[in-house]
Amino acid sequence: MNKSVFGKSNWTVLMLFGLVGQIAWSVENMYFNLFVFETVAPSLDTVTLMVQLSGIVATIATLIIGTVSDKIGNRRKFISIGYIIWGVTVALFGYMSPSLTASIFNMDMAKAVAFTLGAVVVGDCVMTLFGSGANDACFNAWVTDNTKSEYRGTVEGVLSILPLAAMLIVAGGFGILVSAMGYSTLFLILGIVISLCGVVGIFIIKDSGSLCGSGSMKDIFYGFKISAIKSNVPFYLALCLIMVYGVACQTFMPYLIIYMKTYLGFSVIEYSLVFGACIILGALINLYLTRLSDRKDKTLMLYMAAGVFSLGLLLMYIFNRGSKISLLITFGVGGFIMIVGYILISALCGSLTRDYTPSEAVGKLQGVRMVFSVLIPMVVGPMIGNAINRAKNIPLPDLGSADTMTTMYIPAPEIFLAAAVISALIFGIIPFLRRSIGEKNEA
Numbered sequence: 001m002n003k004s005v006f007g008k009s010n011w012t013v014l015m016l017f018g019l020v021g022q023i024a025w026s027v028e029n030m031y032f033n034l035f036v037f038e039t040v041a042p043s044l045d046t047v048t049l050m051v052q053l054s055g056i057v058a059t060i061a062t063l064i065i066g067t068v069s070d071k072i073g074n075r076r077k078f079i080s081i082g083y084i085i086w087g088v089t090v091a092l093f094g095y096m097s098p099s100l101t102a103s104i105f106n107m108d109m110a111k112a113v114a115f116t117l118g119a120v121v122v123g124d125c126v127m128t129l130f131g132s133g134a135n136d137a138c139f140n141a142w143v144t145d146n147t148k149s150e151y152r153g154t155v156e157g158v159l160s161i162l163p164l165a166a167m168l169i170v171a172g173g174f175g176i177l178v179s180a181m182g183y184s185t186l187f188l189i190l191g192i193v194i195s196l197c198g199v200v201g202i203f204i205i206k207d208s209g210s211l212c213g214s215g216s217m218k219d220i221f222y223g224f225k226i227s228a229i230k231s232n233v234p235f236y237l238a239l240c241l242i243m244v245y246g247v248a249c250q251t252f253m254p255y256l257i258i259y260m261k262t263y264l265g266f267s268v269i270e271y272s273l274v275f276g277a278c279i280i281l282g283a284l285i286n287l288y289l290t291r292l293s294d295r296k297d298k299t300l301m302l303y304m305a306a307g308v309f310s311l312g313l314l315l316m317y318i319f320n321r322g323s324k325i326s327l328l329i330t331f332g333v334g335g336f337i338m339i340v341g342y343i344l345i346s347a348l349c350g351s352l353t354r355d356y357t358p359s360e361a362v363g364k365l366q367g368v369r370m371v372f373s374v375l376i377p378m379v380v381g382p383m384i385g386n387a388i389n390r391a392k393n394i395p396l397p398d399l400g401s402a403d404t405m406t407t408m409y410i411p412a413p414e415i416f417l418a419a420a421v422i423s424a425l426i427f428g429i430i431p432f433l434r435r436s437i438g439e440k441n442e443a
Contacts, residue, residue, distance in 0.1 A: 006151060006155055012204065013142075013201075014158070017201065018139070018162045019162050020083070021135040021139060022162045022166035023166040024090060025131070025135075025163070027170055028124065028127065029051075030167070030253075030254075030257050031170060031178070032093065032120075032124055033050070033254055034257055034258060035093075036117070036120055037258055040096070040098060040117055042408065044255070044409065047254060047255070048382040050120065051250070051378050052378060052383070053121060053124070054125060055374050055376075055377070056375060056379065057125045057129055058132035058136060058374050058378075061128070061130075061133045061136075062133070062137040062374075063220050063368075063370065065078060065082075065132075065138065066137035066141060066365075067220045069137065070141075073211050073212045075139075075141055075207050075211070076202075078137070078138040079134050079135075079138045079142065079198075080199070080201035081134075082133050082135070082138065084194075084198035086130040086135075087193070087194030087198065088195060089130060090127055090187055091187055091188045091192065091195075092123070092191070093123050093187050094184035094185070096120050096123060098116045099112070101115050132370070142205070142207070143155065145210065145211050152354050152355060154291055159350060160344075160346040161283045161286060161347075164279045164283050165279070165283065167275065167279055168275060168280065175268040222365070223365045224368060232356060233436040234356040234440050235353055238349055238352040239368070239369060239373070240429050241345075241429050241430070242353070242369075242373045243373065243376050244422060245306075245349065245377075246374070246381065247376065248309075248313070248381070248419040248423040250381025250385070251384045251385040252313075252411075252415040253381075255389065255415060256411075258410065259410070259415070260274070260331075262396065262397060262410040262411070263320070263412070264320070264327055266327075266328070274328060274335060278339045281339075282336055282339035282340045282343055286347065289344055289347075298351060298352055299352070299433055301344070301348055302348050302349075302433075303430060305341050305344035306426040306430075307341070308337060308344070309340075309341025309342055310420045310424055311338075311420075312334050312335065312341055313338055313419045313423065314334075314417070314420045315338075319334050320413040345426075352433075356437075388414050388418055389409055389415065390409065394409055394411075394412050396408050
């Protein structure tokens with residue numbers, strides 16, 4: 001194979017496992033939350049806890065499995081087998097319900113609701129364990145193993161669009177299909193698709209020829225050593241950018257669909273149209289911008305990306321009143337601008353971290369990447385977002401007979417303002433990143 005290009009077989013693996021993996025994560029991040037809110041109890045506290053514990057489990061799984069994949073010199077088995085089990089856990093998730101719990105354990109409904117809320121949190125953590133081991137640890141390491149700096153921006157640009165494509169499929173298609181088929185059927189179908197993807201991977205994934213077994217389990221802590229940080233300053237500063245961006249995203253993202261359904265009053269079709277238009281237009285623009293990043297200074301482009309992202313969030317905060325038509329247009333405009341910045345920051349930061357990941361430590365640095373990109377954002381972001389939601393205490397419309405143990409409030413527009421303020425911190429980190437890259441290149 002020509003090593004100067006990514007190659008058709010590698011593109012096939014990247015598109016298949018990247019897209020299916022991102023669809024699975026989008027379902028977890030968006031529809032697992034909505035599933036709990038609508039079918040178990042309208043508890044934003046449970047949604048917040050589920051996101052936070054998922055981030056912790058994802059980080060631990062990536063630290064351990066990424067290091068093990070380095071040690072034995074094999075990514076393909078972990079990706080394939082992990083996807084197979086991941087699919088099984090997703091398929092089972094939709095069958096959790098208070099009525100089933102009450103029937104099995106002979107509980108009254110109030111206790112069954114509480115038990116089921118705990119069960120969905122545990123179930124989400126189990127799913128995350130296998131998903132992160134396969135996708136975050138090994139698939140991401142596989143991409144780094146098989147790319148070179150001269151075309152990494154293009155590859156990263158495609159990777160950064162896949163989460164948005166997944167969001168388009170999930171937010172649009174799932175919303176409509178859930179109304180027609182129910183959560184359990186949709187989760188079952190998705191689980192089968194994920195598992196089949198793992199089976200296909202057994203036959204089509206090939207590890208990089210440069211990958212060989214190295215290191216030991218002590219390497220779990222490699223990325224946290226002072227010596228590793230001093231030797232790879234640009235890598236860690238890029239991770240700091242990802243952390244700030246991630247906290248901003250997780251301040252509003254877990255509550256986004258719930259916000260559109262409850263606060264803005266959008267129907268499934270309406271929020272699907274808004275999502276679809278924003279994602280398609282944002283992705284098309286970023287196909288050009290991310291290719292441009294291979295020829296331009298990525299750190300300078302980060303200023304533009306952060307500014308666009310912050311502006312979009314501010315507009316999403318401002319546009320929360322008016323007629324349904326005006327809201328669909330104005331909130332959609334804000335969402336489109338946010339999405340453009342969202343994709344571009346993700347692509348630029350992802351490309352920079354891969355550029356400055358030492359080739360001999362790809363697997364064992366996936367864990368420290370997860371601390372910055374998943375653990376801190378998924379613990380801190382929802383904490384900030386839900387603190388704002390709780391403080392605003394906007395009541396849930398049409399409570400009906402909802403159980404009094406639930407939070408009874410809905411997401412507030414101020415979560416977008418908070419995210420915009422947090423994202424502005426990116427501007428303070430970029431100069432240090434630029435300086436460290438210059439010093440690294442001169443050394």
